[in-house]
Amino acid sequence: MGNAFSNIAFTTNVKALQERSGSRAAYAGRAQGPLENAELSVHEIAFIEARDSFYLGTVTETGWPYVQHRGGPGGFLKVLDSRTLGFADFSGNRQYVSTGNIVGNPRVCLFLMDYPHQARLKILGRARLVENDTDPDLLTRLDNPHYRARVERGVVIEIEGFDWNCPKYITPRFTEAEVAAYIREAERLAPSASTTNAAEESLGSGELELTITGVRQLTPDIRAYELRGEAWSELPTASAGAHLEVPVRLEDGSIARRHYSLLSNPRERDFYEIAVRHEADGRGGSRAIHGHWHIGTRLRVPFPINHFPLHSDARPAVLIAGGIGITPIKAMASELRLRGQRFELHYSARTPRDMAYRAELARDIKIGFRMYFSQAQHGGRMDVPKIVRNAAPDSVIYVCGPGSLIESVREAARDIGLPASRVQYESFY
Numbered sequence: 001m002g003n004a005f006s007n008i009a010f011t012t013n014v015k016a017l018q019e020r021s022g023s024r025a026a027y028a029g030r031a032q033g034p035l036e037n038a039e040l041s042v043h044e045i046a047f048i049e050a051r052d053s054f055y056l057g058t059v060t061e062t063g064w065p066y067v068q069h070r071g072g073p074g075g076f077l078k079v080l081d082s083r084t085l086g087f088a089d090f091s092g093n094r095q096y097v098s099t100g101n102i103v104g105n106p107r108v109c110l111f112l113m114d115y116p117h118q119a120r121l122k123i124l125g126r127a128r129l130v131e132n133d134t135d136p137d138l139l140t141r142l143d144n145p146h147y148r149a150r151v152e153r154g155v156v157i158e159i160e161g162f163d164w165n166c167p168k169y170i171t172p173r174f175t176e177a178e179v180a181a182y183i184r185e186a187e188r189l190a191p192s193a194s195t196t197n198a199a200e201e202s203l204g205s206g207e208l209e210l211t212i213t214g215v216r217q218l219t220p221d222i223r224a225y226e227l228r229g230e231a232w233s234e235l236p237t238a239s240a241g242a243h244l245e246v247p248v249r250l251e252d253g254s255i256a257r258r259h260y261s262l263l264s265n266p267r268e269r270d271f272y273e274i275a276v277r278h279e280a281d282g283r284g285g286s287r288a289i290h291g292h293w294h295i296g297t298r299l300r301v302p303f304p305i306n307h308f309p310l311h312s313d314a315r316p317a318v319l320i321a322g323g324i325g326i327t328p329i330k331a332m333a334s335e336l337r338l339r340g341q342r343f344e345l346h347y348s349a350r351t352p353r354d355m356a357y358r359a360e361l362a363r364d365i366k367i368g369f370r371m372y373f374s375q376a377q378h379g380g381r382m383d384v385p386k387i388v389r390n391a392a393p394d395s396v397i398y399v400c401g402p403g404s405l406i407e408s409v410r411e412a413a414r415d416i417g418l419p420a421s422r423v424q425y426e427s428f429y
Contacts, residue, residue, distance in 0.1 A: 003366070004038040005161030008124050038161045039082040042352050043362040043371065047121055048085070048112060049075045052175075057109035058101035058127075068098045076144050077112075085110070085125070086156040088142040099153075102127045108157060116174055118167035119359055123159055130154035164363040185217065203255070204247030206301040208236070212293055213271065218356040221278045222324060223290060227299070228271045240266045240335040241308035241328045241398075241426075244274060246301055248285045249292065258285040261327035261400075261426075262304060263357075265334045272304075275356055277324040308426040310335055311396050316342040318391045320384075320409060322401025323349055328426060329400050330357055333365060342392075344368035348382045348405070351375050388412035400426045 006027060010018070018024035040048070053071040060066055070077075070087065078086045089099065102108065106126040113120050130138055131153050142154045174182070202209060214226030227244075229235050238244075243261045250256050264273035279286045310317070310332050317336055321329040326347060336343040345365060349355040351373055361369055372382040388409065391397060397418075399409045406425045413423045 005163040008161050038159045045079050051112050055111040058098050059105045061104045083159050086142050088151045089153045091150045091152050118170040120165040123162045125157040125159045127157045202298040202300045204300040208301050210299050212297045222356045224275045234269045238262045238304035240310045240331040242304040242306035248288045250284045263327040263330040316392045316395040318395050318397045319345040320399040321347045322405040325401030346370050348372040384408045385412040397423045
């Protein structure tokens with residue numbers, strides 16, 4: 001399927017420069033097949049609705065580019081449907097440069113930034129102006145009741161293409177509200193005086209000493225932990241699908257062992273990353289981790305082990321994940337991208353807010369990433385038999401998640417006579 005954004009942006013001159021620089025082959029696949037419809041997914045919609053500013057590019061009658069910053073409360077840029085955006089144009093300095101440019105040339109570019117998470121979305125479209133006397137209902141929909149300035153008109157943008165940009169070189173910046181939220185979370189995670197001395201000693205007895213150097217809340221109940229070696233030294237290689245056995249001090253004071261997949265880039269040896277889902281009714285390991293692990297906690301663990309390895313030949317892969325089962329699957333997707341190997345990733349969760357790494361995966365995997373949600377209002381459920389039937393004849397299928405998901409994949413494979421060796425699985429449930 002051809003990419004609508006690249007079809008617009010990659011002009012003859014651009015493609016000639018890509019050819020000369022050696023990057024054309026990497027982008028050529030995005031232009032193959034019939035042109036896709038530039039429709040926003042739930043991921044793009046959530047990203048847009050969370051923004052409190054964007055940059056608007058227009059073109060003057062004399063051919064000059066003009067960029068304007070637009071700001072407001074989160075969600076002031078409205079998603080009218082999967083192919084249409086709109087915002088209210090309030091009375092301001094009355095220069096009307098962007099407005100006048102749109103009258104002469106409707107082509108616009110929107111640049112949306114998420115500085116804390118180092119993500120950016122580019123949107124190309126055609127804009128039209130909506131005056132007060134032509135469509136008052138639409139202007140009411142675009143208005144912001146918390147802003148007292150008068151709405152002069154509305155701006156409606158029909159999307160023609162969009163693209164997620166590389167996060168490299170985006171300097172994280174934070175609003176006052178975001179800083180306050182991080183401080184509150186840090187205070188909540190900070191060890192109490194009674195646990196400080198215990199935290200100074202490493203927990204466990206493995207050969208590898210690690211220190212927690214980062215903690216991120218990915219969803220309401222999934223938290224990621226970044227672990228680095230002594231003096232931030234290089235860590236042992238951990239292939240895609242590998243897991244780490246970590247020590248956990250349970251509520252009764254005993255030390256238990258829990259296994260968590262490594263989901264960081266398999267070729268990244270500066271740190272490991274694991275993600276832990278808080279299970280209130282579990283065996284106590286996740287509760288102990290969420291309650292007591294913090295930045296500075298030291299662990300002694302065995303070297304990573306891999307019982308769920310990725311195949312090493314050139315066959316394509318079908319990756320299927322449910323919930324927290326994304327952890328080994330994410331590492332496999334990273335490795336396959338680095339190899340330049342063909343794969344597709346199907347990821348299911350209850351709602352978008354329950355889907356860990358959703359934004360990162362959608363940004364990095366341009367082709368072949370599909371999201372599914374079990375709550376009907378967020379989209380359709382995963383059709384496992386269809387995914388298995390449509391897999392390339394020589395592909396290897398990897399699935400991780402609830403037992404019901406794994407069994408449905410295995411059953412679908414049996415129904416079409418796929419050898420059991422072509423379906424690899426791991427369950428955390």
